[in-house]
Amino acid sequence: MVLFPPPTVVAAAVLEWIRSGQFFSDLLASLFRVTTGFIIGGALGILLGVLTGQFPVISSLLSPLFHILRPIPPIAFVPIVILWFGLSEAGKLFLVVWGVFFTVWLSTHIGVQKVDRGLIRAALMLGTPRRQMLQEIVLLGALPYIVVGLRTAVSISFYTLVAAELAGAFAGIVYRIEIAQQNLQTGQVMGGLAALGLMSFIADRLFAALAERIVWWR
Amino acid sequence: MKLALASSPASVESARKQPAIQVSNLSIVFDTKRGQMIAVDRVSFDVAPGEFVCIAGPSGCGKSTVLNTIAGLEVPFEGEILVEGAPVYSPRPDVGMVFQQPHLFPWKSVRSNIAHGPRMLGKSKTEAYAIADDLIAMVGLKRFADAYPNTLSGGMQQRVAIARALANQPRVLLMDEPFGALDAQTRAVMQDNLLALRDRIKATIVFVTHDIDEAIVLADRVLIMSAGPGRILREVAVKLPRPRSSSVMVEPAYLSLKKDCLDVIRAEGLRAFNQSDAD
Ligand SMILES: Nc1ncnc2c1ncn2[C@@H]1O[C@H](COP(=O)(O)OP(=O)(O)OP(=O)(O)O)[C@@H](O)[C@H]1O
Ligand SMILES: [Mg+2]
Numbered sequence: 001m002v003l004f005p006p007p008t009v010v011a012a013a014v015l016e017w018i019r020s021g022q023f024f025s026d027l028l029a030s031l032f033r034v035t036t037g038f039i040i041g042g043a044l045g046i047l048l049g050v051l052t053g054q055f056p057v058i059s060s061l062l063s064p065l066f067h068i069l070r071p072i073p074p075i076a077f078v079p080i081v082i083l084w085f086g087l088s089e090a091g092k093l094f095l096v097v098w099g100v101f102f103t104v105w106l107s108t109h110i111g112v113q114k115v116d117r118g119l120i121r122a123a124l125m126l127g128t129p130r131r132q133m134l135q136e137i138v139l140l141g142a143l144p145y146i147v148v149g150l151r152t153a154v155s156i157s158f159y160t161l162v163a164a165e166l167a168g169a170f171a172g173i174v175y176r177i178e179i180a181q182q183n184l185q186t187g188q189v190m191g192g193l194a195a196l197g198l199m200s201f202i203a204d205r206l207f208a209a210l211a212e213r214i215v216w217w218r
Numbered sequence: 219m220k221l222a223l224a225s226s227p228a229s230v231e232s233a234r235k236q237p238a239i240q241v242s243n244l245s246i247v248f249d250t251k252r253g254q255m256i257a258v259d260r261v262s263f264d265v266a267p268g269e270f271v272c273i274a275g276p277s278g279c280g281k282s283t284v285l286n287t288i289a290g291l292e293v294p295f296e297g298e299i300l301v302e303g304a305p306v307y308s309p310r311p312d313v314g315m316v317f318q319q320p321h322l323f324p325w326k327s328v329r330s331n332i333a334h335g336p337r338m339l340g341k342s343k344t345e346a347y348a349i350a351d352d353l354i355a356m357v358g359l360k361r362f363a364d365a366y367p368n369t370l371s372g373g374m375q376q377r378v379a380i381a382r383a384l385a386n387q388p389r390v391l392l393m394d395e396p397f398g399a400l401d402a403q404t405r406a407v408m409q410d411n412l413l414a415l416r417d418r419i420k421a422t423i424v425f426v427t428h429d430i431d432e433a434i435v436l437a438d439r440v441l442i443m444s445a446g447p448g449r450i451l452r453e454v455a456v457k458l459p460r461p462r463s464s465s466v467m468v469e470p471a472y473l474s475l476k477k478d479c480l481d482v483i484r485a486e487g488l489r490a491f492n493q494s495d496a497d
Contacts, residue, residue: 118321121291122379126335127311127386136334140325217325217366 005187010194013180013187022176023195029171030199033089033164037096038157042150045101049108049146054138063109070102075163082167092164099160100153107149111142144218147211154207158200173199236303237264238390238422239288243297246283257283259447260297267389270416270423272433273441274479280448281426282318285392288424289315301390311339314388314421318395320375322367328354328378329363335386346385353381356415373404377411384419393425397432406464409435413462430479434472435464442479444486452482 002009017023052059052066074095085091115138123137165174173196180188212218246258258280265271273281286292288299290309299306301313309315322331332353333346341349354363357377367375376396383391397405409432416423427433433440440454456475458466466472 116321118317118319119323122315122317122321122382123323123334123338124291124309125289125311125313125315126382127309127338128334129338132338136338137323140323143325217368 002186005190009187010190013185014191014194017176017188017191022171025171026173026176027195027199029169029175030161030165030173030196033092033096033172034157034161034199034203037093037160037164038100038153040093041097041100041157042104042153044097045104045149045153046108046146048101049105050112050134050139050142052105053109053112053142054134059109066102066105070106074099074160078163078167087168087170091167092169095164095167096157096160099156103153103156104146104149107145107152108142111145111149112138114145115141144215147214151204151207151211154203155200158196158203162196235267237300238267238269238302239265239424240300241284241288241297242299244284244287244294244299245296246280246287246292247295256447258287259449261443261448261450262297263441263450263453265422265424267422268420270425270436270438271441272425272427272437272439273443274427274430274433275443275448276445277428279443279445281428281443282394283448285315285394285424285426288390289313289392291315311335311386312388313390313392314383314386316376316379316383316391316393316396318398320367320372320379322375322378322382324367327364327366328359328370331367331378332382332385335382339386349385350381353384356418357381357411371404373400373408376400376408380412380415384415384421387419388421391419391421391423393423395426395428398427398429405432410463412436413460417461430476430483431467434458434475434479435462435466440479442482444490446490451486452479454479454482 005013014023017026048062048066052063077095077098081091081094085094119137119141120133123133128136161172162174165172166178169175173192177189177192177196180186180192241264242262244258244261245256248255248257261280261284263271273284275281283292287294288301288306290306290313301310306313323334326334329347329350332350333343336346336349337343351363354360357380359374359377359381362370362374367378370378376399380393380396397408400408413436425433425436430440434454434456437456440456441450442452442454443449444451454475458469458471458475
């Protein structure tokens with residue numbers, strides 16, 4: 001076994017990984033977990049962030065709870081998730097959702113609270129009904145914050161993917177790295193790490209490009 | 219003499235018309251860390267329909283507070299405000315407001331900023347954009363109709379804000395130091411623009427400023443306020459001919475009006491100074 005395999009060995013391992021067809025099933029499994037978890041966690045985060053940011057009653061009920069749960073690293077939940085969900089896909093999604101949710105919730109909550117009072121007063125003077133204030137002013141005013149939260153959550157969803165796949169999986173990039181490590185295939189381990197890094201990097205770049213379009217007035 | 223006036227046709231006319239704005243015995247108290255603070259102390263005044271009234275006074279004397287209360291953004295602690303005879307509880311679309319900061323919606327183009335009000339009042343997009351385009355022409359921003367606010371200068375932004383406030387065709391237009399953040403040159407241009415605009419819109423205007431020159435150039439009547447707590451010291455009628463422009467500032471009649479105002483302000487300043495000395 002080599003602790004520091006030369007690039008040729010890594011390349012050979014990656015080629016073999018691709019040729020066996022396992023690479024694509026691993027990639028698909030990991031991508032599915034990351035994107036599904038990101039979408040569910042992000043949507044819940046935005047929804048609850050708007051609710052707690054906008055309505056003090058809801059905030060006084062939920063915010064203390066969220067602030068207690070938020071600092072717990074998702075990886076600490078792996079044992080309980082295995083008890084709750086076994087090795088099912090739901091457990092893995094739960095971990096990614098958990099990681100994404102709090103970041104997006106907090107930035108949405110702050111964004112909603114930081115919406116310029118002056119804009120709200122101007123909108124009130126122009127006859128904006130309370131009901132439409134949310135979609136016309138509050139959501140758009142908070143959007144830059146929400147986007148920052150979502151961007152941070154892209155990286156977080158990859159961190160939590162590691163925890164999720166180490167919790168027992170049958171496919172996935174991190175799962176493959178773990179198997180390779182158990183078989184002392186360092187080339188494969190390195191190749192897996194490179195694939196994970198590349199995925200996370202591309203996701204971040206894509207989201208950054210998307211963010212420019214979401215906040216279109218900047 | 220008084221009797222003769224009362225029976226003249228002009229005052230019969232004014233007695234029939236109710237004031238556009240009636241502020242009676244308005245007091246506003248804020249809760250602060252050091253207890254309650256009287257920001258505005260029993261202020262009363264009327265504004266006739268179509269009149270242009272300036273409220274002038276030092277920083278912190280409660281000018282914005284009075285204006286916000288007329289707008290329905292602040293609640294009176296005591297006293298009453300009637301706009302067109304009806305008490306004010308909350309903002310109403312026939313009362314427009316221009317703030318010291320433009321407060322334009324950064325995600326909307328100039329056109330959709332101006333169209334926002336009509337849209338909220340249920341006008342179709344086509345109708346609202348037609349209204350907006352008229353106003354854009356009126357404030358001279360045709361080239362910038364599709365621009366976003368962050369690409370405009372401060373003066374242009376404030377012109378958009380004025381156009382936006384006019385889009386709902388308000389019967390009352392409230393302006394809170396709208397030119398306060400602009401340089402002297404832009405400011406003079408904006409004052410002339412506003413005077414020209416005013417002849418076309420026929421709204422009642424209450425304009426807040428701490429600049430006595432600005433007040434006299436624009437107003438039919440200047441209310442001079444004093445600070446701590448905010449009260450109205452004096453009303454000065456400005457009988458300078460219209461149409462007016464900022465060049466009126468060199469006329470002898472203007473200068474004597476300004477002297478009257480400054481005398482009032484100086485006397486109040488001295489009084490406040492002596493009082494604080496005695497404390
Ligand atoms: N929401 C508030 N809470 C507590 N105090 C307030 C509040 N709003 C205004 N004040 C106080 O009331 C007083 C009057 O304020 P206001 O903003 O009306 O003054 P202003 O005449 O408009 O001053 P400026 O020319 O600086 O705008 C000030 O002393 C201010 O500190
Ligand atoms: Mg003010």
